[in-house]
Amino acid sequence: MAGIRDVARLAGVSTATVTRALRDEASVTAETKAKVLAAAARLDYVPSAAARALSQGRSSVLGLFVPDIVNPFYASVAQGMADRAAEERYQLVIAGSHLNPERERQMVTSLHDGTFAGLAATTLGTDESFRSALTGQRGPLVLVDRRPRGLHAPLVRTDNRKVTRDAVGEFFRLGHTKVAMISGPRDFDTACQRLSGFRLAYRDAGLPVREEYISHGHLGEDGGHRAMTQLLAMPEPPTAVFCFNNLVTVGALMAIRAAGLKIPTDVSLLAFDDMSLFPLVEPPITAIAQPAYEMGRAAAELLLRRIAGETDLADIVLPATLITRESLGPPLSV
């Protein structure tokens, strides 16, 4: 474990020169630089991250806080962010709260102890104290996907409303009139935006919104399953359903299967968030794909810019894409 002093001694220069040489600063002679590099190489010198972080006053680690790493959407965000961060020689710490308040509290501590040079977060906003702690942290903060109420920070998101409006429009174009939505919690801005797009699609079709077909407050497979089961049990069940996100879709899919119904013959299905196996489901599921990887990159980008001193960063809105497969069809009784 050679230190900078060893390198300085071997190269016959001071530690300051070593630092400068290794940073490839212009003020160092090519000759000196070579000497230092040779010495460093010979000693297998690697500067201590901790020492550097301490003396520079900031770390080279970015943090990403997501509800669930195993969810492929967040995994892709993480991948994108990690890649962009790596390009600037930053590490990425990914923390999944796993909906665990204790974990959230630990994360708050790491925010304040300087572990992170900056933090990107997608929080479910379940924990008020966590939310407020985010605002008081040392480094900059950016939000991904959704903005919890009252949190002021740049946001990277998708144009939820527009893409939903367009995609749900497909249902009406196919002749559906009984179009349902399994939506998320009412206080999620993403849910609101997608719901708004959904309503607009009804309007575009010149039809009044069938409020009874909007099921609020669902998250996860369980939520999707429950909601879909209820929809299908209605006296006049919907013939087309739009699902708020990937997990909800999976739950809904299971419910449809459990009810012995066929897609798209009995019900058409549209998912928000694509999954790698959707093409293999029977039938392949039509989905709105968010550019998760790009969102991750953008989040890292914003963070890096703020760390570099830029301020007044605007939200970034990326386009989502409708991926047409086979889960949409005309209604049976048309």
Place this chain on the structure above:
Amino acid sequence: MAGIRDVARLAGVSTATVTRALRDEASVTAETKAKVLAAAARLDYVPSAAARALSQGRSSVLGLFVPDIVNPFYASVAQGMADRAAEERYQLVIAGSHLNPERERQMVTSLHDGTFAGLAATTLGTDESFRSALTGQRGPLVLVDRRPRGLHAPLVRTDNRKVTRDAVGEFFRLGHTKVAMISGPRDFDTACQRLSGFRLAYRDAGLPVREEYISHGHLGEDGGHRAMTQLLAMPEPPTAVFCFNNLVTVGALMAIRAAGLKIPTDVSLLAFDDMSLFPLVEPPITAIAQPAYEMGRAAAELLLRRIAGETDLADIVLPATLITRESLGPPLSV
């Protein structure tokens, strides 16, 4: 950003006492402890992670190096490891190489710069220099899933051979005789073990191994697709196929579909590694599920034990489970 000196001043004690009080050491009077805690709370004091890491000579960050975070298997490993690490107040840095040698090189640096108190790695072993660098790092190393040739470190893995032998045995019990395997690279120990189990299943059935049905060296969806396409194009194609891992399975599935064949009528399919959407594929895919989350926890556990000073840690072998769904059936022509 209050520092320890501020706390010491406010509490009317020395910095040493503050450290000791916050660590809840026995040698500090309850009264002093209370004073210090009060002062720390009043100043919102959070010790700097960098300063602590520097003075203690080790960080509180574990590293996990995987080929691909987006692969749900690795994501689950990460989740398990992060959870166990968090219990001991360790962070987890997850790095996905994304099969990118440059990224691998960066990781090597982080290994040496003390960012990590310990590292768990699943490497594809593509990069020799990376592999050798792993051995020379500062902190302890554990391996997950597979051990690259020549790397000595505790390993957390599944009993590949046994579970494969049992699961593939199902094919023979159903009456198949033309049983194929899409295997991984020959130098993967996991591929060897699964292959060995595969061969044992043939032997258990009292049949000679049909070597022409073993396709070596495949990874990823592309690999699976190619291999399956070739198998199906054989003059006498197999009636049952065992896939080496999850991505290979996905590729194989696509190839089967592209060939217009039905599972399990035309081909039976068995996957190594389960995926959350396998139950929704048509037909639901029978798979061998590795306890990925538990493997992650075990990896963290090993690392923590080595950090705590334990030595001579043995490999951990966890059981995998066959999850029977509907992709196995009797051969058509029996």
Place this chain on the structure above:
DNA sequence: CGGTCAGCTGTAACCGGTTACATGAACCGC
């Protein structure tokens, strides 16, 4: 009642880079 020891707290060096400032040399122009 002095000595010893244990128990609690303080002092200050230390971890290993970074960087503001100092230094010294070379070079410039007048």
Place this chain on the structure above:
DNA sequence: GCGGTTCATGTAACCGGTTACAGCTGACCG
């Protein structure tokens, strides 16, 4: 040829906790 620059490098303080060691106090013992 001398003050003023510029440029390359050195010096040493500093980042903020940690910890070895020292010091002080009070209790207990002979």
